[in-house]
Amino acid sequence: MFDLGILYPAVLNGLTTGAVYALIALGLTLIYGVLHIINFAHGAALMVAMYAVYLLHQRFGWDPYAVLPLVVAGMFALGYALQRGVINRASHGKDENILLVTLGLAIVMENLALLAFRSDTRTIETAYTLSTVAVPGPFGVGAMISLPKLLAFGGALATAAALLLLMRGTDLGRAIRAVAKEKQGARLMGIDVEHVYAVSYGIGLACLGAAACFLLPAYYVNPQVGSGFVLVAFTIVVLGGMGSFGGALLGGLLIGVVESLGGLFFGDSLGQVSIYLIFIAVLLVRPQGLFGERA
Amino acid sequence: MKDLIAIAAFVALVAALLAGADSGVVLNFVTMALYATLLAQAWNLLGGYGGQFSFGHALFFGTGAYAQAIAQLQTGLPAWVALPLAVLAAAVVALFVGALTFRYGLKGSYFALVTLAFAEVFRIVALQLPITGAGVGLMLPLQESLAALQFGSPRGYGWMALALVALALLTTSWLRHSRFGARLQAVRDNEDAARALGIDPFATKLAACVLSGTFMGAAGAFYVQMFHYIDPAIAFGPTTSVEALLGAIVGGMGTLWGPVLGALALHALSDLTRNLFGDLPGLNMVIYGLVLVLIVTFMPRGIAGIGQSVRQRWQGGGRG
Numbered sequence: 001m002f003d004l005g006i007l008y009p010a011v012l013n014g015l016t017t018g019a020v021y022a023l024i025a026l027g028l029t030l031i032y033g034v035l036h037i038i039n040f041a042h043g044a045a046l047m048v049a050m051y052a053v054y055l056l057h058q059r060f061g062w063d064p065y066a067v068l069p070l071v072v073a074g075m076f077a078l079g080y081a082l083q084r085g086v087i088n089r090a091s092h093g094k095d096e097n098i099l100l101v102t103l104g105l106a107i108v109m110e111n112l113a114l115l116a117f118r119s120d121t122r123t124i125e126t127a128y129t130l131s132t133v134a135v136p137g138p139f140g141v142g143a144m145i146s147l148p149k150l151l152a153f154g155g156a157l158a159t160a161a162a163l164l165l166l167m168r169g170t171d172l173g174r175a176i177r178a179v180a181k182e183k184q185g186a187r188l189m190g191i192d193v194e195h196v197y198a199v200s201y202g203i204g205l206a207c208l209g210a211a212a213c214f215l216l217p218a219y220y221v222n223p224q225v226g227s228g229f230v231l232v233a234f235t236i237v238v239l240g241g242m243g244s245f246g247g248a249l250l251g252g253l254l255i256g257v258v259e260s261l262g263g264l265f266f267g268d269s270l271g272q273v274s275i276y277l278i279f280i281a282v283l284l285v286r287p288q289g290l291f292g293e294r295a
Numbered sequence: 296m297k298d299l300i301a302i303a304a305f306v307a308l309v310a311a312l313l314a315g316a317d318s319g320v321v322l323n324f325v326t327m328a329l330y331a332t333l334l335a336q337a338w339n340l341l342g343g344y345g346g347q348f349s350f351g352h353a354l355f356f357g358t359g360a361y362a363q364a365i366a367q368l369q370t371g372l373p374a375w376v377a378l379p380l381a382v383l384a385a386a387v388v389a390l391f392v393g394a395l396t397f398r399y400g401l402k403g404s405y406f407a408l409v410t411l412a413f414a415e416v417f418r419i420v421a422l423q424l425p426i427t428g429a430g431v432g433l434m435l436p437l438q439e440s441l442a443a444l445q446f447g448s449p450r451g452y453g454w455m456a457l458a459l460v461a462l463a464l465l466t467t468s469w470l471r472h473s474r475f476g477a478r479l480q481a482v483r484d485n486e487d488a489a490r491a492l493g494i495d496p497f498a499t500k501l502a503a504c505v506l507s508g509t510f511m512g513a514a515g516a517f518y519v520q521m522f523h524y525i526d527p528a529i530a531f532g533p534t535t536s537v538e539a540l541l542g543a544i545v546g547g548m549g550t551l552w553g554p555v556l557g558a559l560a561l562h563a564l565s566d567l568t569r570n571l572f573g574d575l576p577g578l579n580m581v582i583y584g585l586v587l588v589l590i591v592t593f594m595p596r597g598i599a600g601i602g603q604s605v606r607q608r609w610q611g612g613g614r615g
Contacts, residue, residue, distance in 0.1 A: 038404040040350075090592035096348055099404055100544065100591045103350065107537065107584030114577030223577070227533075231415060234408055270423070276416045283409050284399045 009143035010260045012135060016149040018256020019156035020211055024229055025236035025248040026160055027207030033243030034180040034200040037095065040102040041082075043230025044109035045205050049075050049212035050221040051113060057124045057216075064126065064216045065151070072209040079205030084198040106226075113223035121222040129217055152214035159210045160249055163203070167245070176200055180243070232259075235279035298468040298551060305555070306461050313453045322449040328562040329456035330517065334535065335542025335554035336463040337510035342540060343548035344470055345503040346483030350407040351414030352511055352539045354392065357421070357530030359385040359512025363519045364433040365426060374444035378516050385512020386505050393504030397497050402486075411536075418531035432526025435519060444520045452521045459517060460555075463510050467551050479503050480549075511539070534580075541583055545590050547599025556598045561586070 024046060031039045052071050056062045082105065090101040131147040167173035178186040179196045187193050219225075236255050240247020255275060262274040309325065316322050334356070341347050362384035366377035396409050421427040428434075439447045446452055470476035481489040482496045490496055519525050529535075538561075546557020564586070565579050572578055594600055 038408065086588060086592070090588060092595055094595075095403055097591050097595065099348060099407060100540075101588050103537075104584045104587035104591065107587065108581050111577035111580040111584065115575060115581065118576065231412060234412075238408075270419075273416055273419050276412050276419070279412050280395075280409060280416070283401060283405060283412075284395060 005141045006264070007261075008141045009145070010264045011257055012143050012145055013149070014257035014260030015253055016145065016153040016256070017260065018253040019153040020214055020252075021229070021232055021236055021256050022249045022252025023156040023159055023207055023211045023214070024233045025240070025252050026163060026245060027204035027211075028233050029237045029240065029243055029245065029248040030163075030207070031201055031204040032237065034176055035083075035098075035197055037087075037098040037102065038234075039201075039204065040099065040230075041105040041109065042204075042208070042233060043226030043228075044106040045075070045078070045226070046208045046212060046229055047113060047221065047223065047226035048078070048109055049205075049209045050216055050219075050225060051117065052209075053212050053216045054122055054124060054221050057126075064124065064213050065155075068210060068213040071213055072206045075209035076202040076206040079202035080198045082205075083201035084194065087201070088194065088197065110223050110226065117223060119222060119224070121220045123220045124216060126217050146218055148214075148218035152218070155210070155214045159207065160245075163207065164245060166203075172199065231279065232275055235275055235282070238279060239282050298471065299465075301552075302461065302464045302468060305464070306457065309457055313450060313457065316450075319449060322453055324562070324566065326449050326453040326456050326521075328559050329453065329460050330514065330521075331538060331542055331558035331562045332460050332555050333456065333463055333510065333514045333517070334539040335546065335558040336460065336467060337507050337514060338539035339543040339548060339550075339554045340463075340467065340470065340510065341503050341507035343543055343550070343553070344467075344476065344479050344483065345500055345507075347402065347500060347504070348407050348540070349410040349507075349536070350533075350540070351410035351412070351536050352507070353531050353533065353535040354410060354414040354417055355385040355389050355508035355511035356515040356518070356535045356539075357414070357417060357525075357527075358388045359515030360519045360525045360530050361421065361427055361433070361515075362512070363516035364435060364525050367435060368433060369426065373442065374520065375442070378444070378513075381516040382509055382512045385515065386509045389505045389508025389511075390501070393501045393508075397500045397504070414531045414533075414536065418527045421527040421531060427527070430527065432524060432529075435523040437523065445523070452517075455517060455520070459510075459513050462513075464551065464555075466506065466510070471551060475499070475502065483549075537580075537583065541587055545586060545597055547597030550597075550599040553597050553599035560598060 024042070028039060028042050031037065031042075049071055052074060053064050053067060056067045056070070057064060086105065087098060087101050091098045126148075128147050132144040133147050133150055134142055135145050135150075136142045167177065175186070175191050175196050176199070178189070178191060179193055179200075183193055186196070232255060236248055236251040239255065240249070240251030255278075258278065259272070259275055262270070262272075266274065309329070312325055313322065316325070334352075337355075338349065338352050341349060359381040363374075363377050363381035366372045366380050367374060372380070392410065392413055396406055401409055422430050435445075437445070439445050441451075444455070446455075470479065478489070478494045478499050479502075481492065481494060482499050486496050489499075515525075515530070518529075542558035542561055543554045544557065545561055546555065547553025561583065564582060568578060568582055590597065596603065
């Protein structure tokens with residue numbers, strides 16, 4: 001059981017899955033950090049992005065990686081419109097309302113997908129879906145990792161890096177951080193707070209667009225696919241500290257490995273339970289997260 | 296007193312409807328609307344009066360449902376004995392989850408997340424355990440008699456649901472006029488101020504959580520008796536959680552009649568869409584989701600809020 005030849009591939013697999021988790025969690029943590037809301041529609045939005053990738057491949061034969069800019073832009077527009085047109089209007093300045101509205105949006109999106117596509121699980125076939133790459137490891141052990149998962153790992157990390165650059169190095173990023181810290185002050189400095197809110201929500205959903213493109217070559221899509229990811233993403237965000245980018249990144253990789261090893265030792269479905277138990281435990285004992293600053 | 300008269304009138308009206316109606320359609324509608332009312336009123340006890348928004352109230356519903364089924368199937372207890380056990384089981388789970396979450400001061404979105412996660416854990420565990428019938432679920436043998444709490448016509452279930460709803464209404468009315476209810480609403484409106492007045496927020500919220508869980512458990516037991524079947528998705532899936540919170544929010548949280556109105560309106564709406572569009576999968580939930588978004592956007596105080604506005608205007612002192 002503790003043979004390195006089994007553990008090493010499991011850890012690598014966990015890391016590749018975890019990178020995609022991290023990408024999903026980054027969007028969630030950005031939305032939480034700026035708007036101080038928990039986006040219950042996150043999983044449903046991921047599902048929408050995955051169907052978009054699926055349809056583009058199915059109808060036009062476009063490669064999932066090639067449509068990345070298109071899907072990312074589309075998700076950004078969807079997020080901007082949803083925040084500005086629906087969520088912002090419904091909030092009336094109360095957090096509970098936002099909670100309920102994002103829940104309502106999630107229900108609508110998931111069940112529209114159910115209406116349109118039934119509950120069938122769908123996958124796409126690409127030339128590289130089944131290709132694998134040998135990744136050498138320490139002590140002479142190696143692992144065969146599927147090529148789409150490896151690409152997802154690299155792509156997720158690259159997207160995360162791009163997001164960090166955006167937040168640190170551009171005026172837009174500075175405006176977003178200013179609004180997150182001190183809304184009124186930012187408004188007095190001439191920042192359009194409503195616009196920044198909508199942009200942040202849009203970027204949060206755009207991360208999901210990227211995640212969908214990296215996921216689909218090796219994963220499936222059905223109307224409920226988002227709910228599996230959403231609690232995992234919540235776990236990561238809570239684990240890493242609400243609103244912390246570095247925490248989301250590390251938390252994502254950590255959860256990916258935990259899930260993979262948990263599945264190895266306890267079987268797949270109990271491995272899932274271990275994530276929820278970590279989630280509940282962290283929420284109870286350390287709601288500010290492992291890397292969070294304040295309680 | 297006014298509340299008690301109104302509740303008595305409501306019960307008499309529904310009882311007349313149940314006793315007088317001949318058509319199965321009407322009886323079924325009344326019964327299911329009462330069931331939806333029970334869910335909404337149970338959620339309202341904690342969400343409306345306690346201000347704690349649970350997104351996983353199916354947790355208590357499913358616990359009650361499984362306890363009701365397991366007590367009869369595995370231990371051979373009669374349904375009447377299983378019922379209090381089922382309610383007790385739900386109350387214990389509510390006590391456990393409530394103690395855990397309120398102990399650490401989780402509120403708002405965190406509370407919503409924890410309840411959601413607990414419901415998910417229970418669903419996955421129920422999928423694994425042999426005692427819950429795993430993925431297949433549990434089926435009660437058909438046995439139509441009052442002793443087995445199974446009835447040949449929807450009318451019998453209507454009486455049962457009416458009794459449970461009456462209890463829930465009485466409890467809510469008690470909450471509105473008792474010291475405990477006043478404490479609970481004080482904690483909801485301002486926890487720090489309530490604490491300064493010597494109220495123990497932890498104990499108060501916990502009691503509300505147990506009360507709410509108790510009625511959800513009763514609803515679960517009712518479900519099993521009526522449909523003779525339960526599986527992990529029905530028991531702990533999101534549908535029941537959403538139905539419970541939606542009824543209370545659409546009707547008006549923290550009011551006595553709001554959840555009744557909300558559950559009735561939603562049930563009528565879902566029946567209407569089914570008649571208009573047939574049984575398309577998901578359509579019902581799409582409409583529920585839209586209603587939720589629209590209500591929160593345009594009528595944050597729910598249907599009962601309209602009545603309040605009208606009354607305020609009538610009395611001349613209102614803001615409208």
